[in-house]
Amino acid sequence: QSTETPREIIGYPETIVEGKLIQQPENLNDILGIVTADYQAILESEWYNSLRKNYSIVIDEKLLHEIKQGIKQ
Numbered sequence: 001q002s003t004e005t006p007r008e009i010i011g012y013p014e015t016i017v018e019g020k021l022i023q024q025p026e027n028l029n030d031i032l033g034i035v036t037a038d039y040q041a042i043l044e045s046e047w048y049n050s051l052r053k054n055y056s057i058v059i060d061e062k063l064l065h066e067i068k069q070g071i072k073q
């Protein structure tokens with residue numbers, strides 16, 4: 001099943017979408033990658049939130065300035 005959005009082809013008045021529309025996945029392998037990626041995104045988001053809650057971000061302005069000067073050269 002294509003996730004590509006149908007688009008009109010200039011000179012052709014109709015758009016054709018191939019594939020079949022199903023109510024649910026036929027088996028786990030059809031969605032395993034999607035489910036794994038979604039779960040990983042949730043874990044990553046929770047981890048970031050935990051880090052933000054427990055630690056503060058400190059920027060060494062002097063070092064940042066030195067890096068910027070090095071890039072300009």
